[in-house]
Amino acid sequence: MTDEKETVKQNKAVKFGSSVDASPECVKKAPRDTQQKFYSVSSKGVSLKLVGKEVLSSKTKDDLKTNLPKAIVVKKNLKKDVEILYESYKIFEKTHKNPKEIKEFKHACNAVILAAQKSHSAIKDKVYTIYEKKK
Numbered sequence: 001m002t003d004e005k006e007t008v009k010q011n012k013a014v015k016f017g018s019s020v021d022a023s024p025e026c027v028k029k030a031p032r033d034t035q036q037k038f039y040s041v042s043s044k045g046v047s048l049k050l051v052g053k054e055v056l057s058s059k060t061k062d063d064l065k066t067n068l069p070k071a072i073v074v075k076k077n078l079k080k081d082v083e084i085l086y087e088s089y090k091i092f093e094k095t096h097k098n099p100k101e102i103k104e105f106k107h108a109c110n111a112v113i114l115a116a117q118k119s120h121s122a123i124k125d126k127v128y129t130i131y132e133k134k135k
Contacts, residue, residue, distance in 0.1 A: 026104030034092050037085040038109065044078040045116035052119040056126050064130050071123050078116055085109060 027038050051070045058064040089109060093102050127133075 026101060027108050029098075029101045030092050030096075030105050031088075034085075034088040034105075037081065037088045038105075038112070041078065041081045041085050041109075041116075042112045044074060044081055045112050045119070048074045048078055048116050048123075049119045052123045055123045058126065058130065061130055064127065068123075068127065075120060075123075082113060082116075 027035055030038065048071065051067070051074055054067040055064065055071050058067050089105070092105065096102050
């Protein structure tokens with residue numbers, strides 16, 4: 001039941017809508033600048049997942065204090081990039097003629113954002129577990 005609620009909460013947080021499947025080919029149909037923003041978000045999402053593994057391997061508060069700052073920096077940078085990508089997407093949506101390609105790009109954006117949200121949620125859960133706090 002909790003997983004279902006978490007999924008609903010994550011879907012609401014996605015600026016583009018809700019989707020998990022995406023075709024990398026659709027990204028190539030977006031303008032070059034928008035593609036670069038998409039790949040920036042994607043790479044930072046992967047970075048968040050990697051630093052998240054370090055955080056998730058933390059057993060003590062001291063381990064967490066060592067590993068968490070990197071995750072926080074990546075998350076903040078990722079948030080900024082998502083906002084920039086969203087603005088770029090809105091321009092793409094207004095100027096592009098093919099609604100199917102717009103929808104596919106939207107799904108691709110959702111996929112990378114949802115992956116980053118999952119990493120963020122896992123990190124947050126680990127912090128709460130180590131500090132014995134309730135959600």
